[in-house]
Amino acid sequence: MSAALEARRLWVKRGGGSGEQSKAVLKNVNLRVQRGHLHMLLGKNGSGKSTFMETIAGLLPISSGELSVAVQPCRVVSQNPDHSIILPTVWSEVAFGLWDQDLEPAVVEEKVLKALRQVNLEGMSASSIGTLSGGQKQRLALAGALVESPKLLLLDEITSFLDVENQFGVLRTVKDLIQGDPEGELSALWVTHRSEELQYASSASLMDKGEIVGVAADQSEVGDLVRQFEQVCRLQGDVW
Ligand SMILES: Nc1ncnc2c1ncn2[C@@H]1O[C@H](COP(=O)(O)OP(=O)(O)OP(=O)(O)O)[C@@H](O)[C@H]1O
Numbered sequence: 292m293s294a295a296l297e298a299r300r301l302w303v304k305r306g307g308g309s310g311e312q313s314k315a316v317l318k319n320v321n322l323r324v325q326r327g328h329l330h331m332l333l334g335k336n337g338s339g340k341s342t343f344m345e346t347i348a349g350l351l352p353i354s355s356g357e358l359s360v361a362v363q364p365c366r367v368v369s370q371n372p373d374h375s376i377i378l379p380t381v382w383s384e385v386a387f388g389l390w391d392q393d394l395e396p397a398v399v400e401e402k403v404l405k406a407l408r409q410v411n412l413e414g415m416s417a418s419s420i421g422t423l424s425g426g427q428k429q430r431l432a433l434a435g436a437l438v439e440s441p442k443l444l445l446l447d448e449i450t451s452f453l454d455v456e457n458q459f460g461v462l463r464t465v466k467d468l469i470q471g472d473p474e475g476e477l478s479a480l481w482v483t484h485r486s487e488e489l490q491y492a493s494s495a496s497l498m499d500k501g502e503i504v505g506v507a508a509d510q511s512e513v514g515d516l517v518r519q520f521e522q523v524c525r526l527q528g529d530v531w
């Protein structure tokens with residue numbers, strides 16, 4: 292199966308402002324996300340997960356190595372929907388993603404309704420943002436990405452502020468989108484430090500201190516990867 296995304300011997304540095312030394316945050320990262328996979332990147336706080344996402348999104352320069360993103364477009368959804376939602380209603384927020392595409396109003400309508408349906412927000416297009424729950428806001432942020440028909444979703448801890456019910460609701464939605472994609476091309480890189488989410492992964496990898504230290508090629512290998520993560524946390528003195 293061909294890769295949606297592949298990093299080879301990737302090094303990325305951060306910092307270096309105001310005379311400070313920049314430091315390597317990603318160190319020799321090798322990672323392959325297959326097309327049609329929900330690949331989960333697991334790692335503790337500060338391990339470099341968001342740095343990897345930002346690099347894939349083209350926001351950070353590569354120091355050395357290679358990064359190829361074979362499927363386009365790719366869209367990012369981040370942790371806190373309050374930071375990404377900018378317009379006053381559900382409808383305008385999703386339609387905003389299409390503003391530069393010069394589409395007929397009927398096509399915009401169709402695409403916005405489809406994206407809202409995909410995240411189970413149909414019937415809420417007239418709602419103002421202030422009336423939405425945290426889970427609904429995160430679904431809306433997801434719809435804002437989906438309306439642009441991405442082939443790769445970069446999802447950075449998008450369940451962080453959700454209760455358990457919404458956490459698994461959003462997870463199920465993403466899994467269903469990937470499994471239901473008619474071309475089997477939609478892929479997602481799901482960043483998390485919540486190991487219970489890995490039960491939904493098609494494949495996964497473990498990042499520690501900027502390095503990929505473990506890989507699960509499929510769901511049958513995920514249990515071992517989660518145990519490796521727990522061991523990393525224990526060795527680094529985290530309460531588990
Ligand atoms: N803007 C920045 N400038 C300098 N260093 C940074 C910057 N952002 C992050 N770092 C450093 O890079 C390292 C990795 O941070 P990153 O945010 O990628 O980790 P993370 O795995 O996403 O953590 P979290 O789970 O807390 O979101 C940390 O040591 C952090 O201090």
Ligand SMILES: [Mg+2]
Binds near residue numbers: 340342
């Ligand atoms: Mg992060």
